Amino acid sequence: MGHFNAGSNNVVQSLSIGREIFATGAFWNNSFYIAAVNNSMNQFTFNAGTGQFSSSPTHSSACCYYHPGSTPSVSSLGSSTAGIVWALDNSQYCTSSSPGCGPTVLHAYDATNVSIELWNSTQGSGNSAGNAVKFTVPTVANGKVYVPTRSELDVYGLLPN
Numbered sequence: 561m562g563h564f565n566a567g568s569n570n571v572v573q574s575l576s577i578g579r580e581i582f583a584t585g586a587f588w589n590n591s592f593y594i595a596a597v598n599n600s601m602n603q604f605t606f607n608a609g610t611g612q613f614s615s616s617p618t619h620s621s622a623c624c625y626y627h628p629g630s631t632p633s634v635s636s637l638g639s640s641t642a643g644i645v646w647a648l649d650n651s652q653y654c655t656s657s658s659p660g661c662g663p664t665v666l667h668a669y670d671a672t673n674v675s676i677e678l679w680n681s682t683q684g685s686g687n688s689a690g691n692a693v694k695f696t697v698p699t700v701a702n703g704k705v706y707v708p709t710r711s712e713l714d715v716y717g718l719l720p721n
Contacts, residue, residue, distance in 0.1 A: 572611070572612075573612050573613060575604060575613060575615070576616075577596045577599065578596040579596050579597040579599065580596060580597045580629070581629060582597065582628040582629050582694075582695065583595060583629040583630055583632075584631045585631075585632070586631075586632040586633060588634040588643050588671055589636075589640050589643060589671065589672075590605060590606040591603050591604065591605055591606065591671065591672075592604045592605075592606060593632045593634070593671075594629075594632070595621075595630040595631075595647060596625075597625070597626065597628060598624060598625070598626055598627070599624065599625060600621045600622070600623060600624055600625070600674075601620065601621040601623065601630065601632065601645065601667070601669060602674070603617055603618050603619040603620070603645075603673070603674045604617055604618060605618040619673045619674045620674065620675060621667070621674050621675060621677060622677065623649065623667060625651070626651035627651060628651075628694050628695055630648055630649065630650070631647075631648075631697045632645050632647045633646045633647075633698045633699065633700050633705075634646070634671055634700075635700040635705075636671070641672060643671025643672065644668050644669065644670070644671055644678065645668070645669040645670075645674055646667070646668055646698040646700060647666075647698070648665065648666055648692075648697070649665040649667065650692040650694055650695070651692065652664075652691070652692045653691075653694045654691050654692065654710060658692075658694075661691060662692065663681070663689045663709070664691070664693070664696070664709055665689070666680060666681040666698060666705065666716060667679075667680045689709050690709025690710055690711050691710040691711065693708060693709060693710055696708045696709075703718070704717040705717070
């Protein structure tokens with residue numbers, strides 16, 4: 561897929577994302593989302609005409625994702641303007657190599673511009689998740705977001721009226 565040639569590097573495109581990447585990106589509506597170690601959630605725009613992504617992030621979140629970064633998930637109502645990028649800050653993953661032991665933090669960003677944070681689980685009371693686990697990913701299904709933690713599965717969704 562990258563036009564491999566044993567004699568030279570013929571990759572189609574390389575993006576400078578920062579430090580290590582222990583995550584998988586997400587793609588939605590011609591945008592690619594990824595958060596490397598010690599970096600923001602970055603959004604790169606895909607240009608179908610050139611077959612290339614923007615060389616620098618089109619938008620970046622204010623929040624920094626420490627080790628191990630974050631693997632985003634995207635949910636949408638099916639339209640090109642109603643997407644949400646979900647990401648977990650799992651930096652407090654409770655081992656001797658982490659900076660501490662604490663809850664994972666679920667973040668929700670506007671998928672058209674990840675510099676707009678819609679919500680995170682530190683806001684309000686009763687939103688805190690269980691303690692973090694490295695490399696977990698928010699799963700979106702049936703209008704809910706499922707967050708695996710050390711001792712429980714936390715389920716986020718709209719509260720009844």
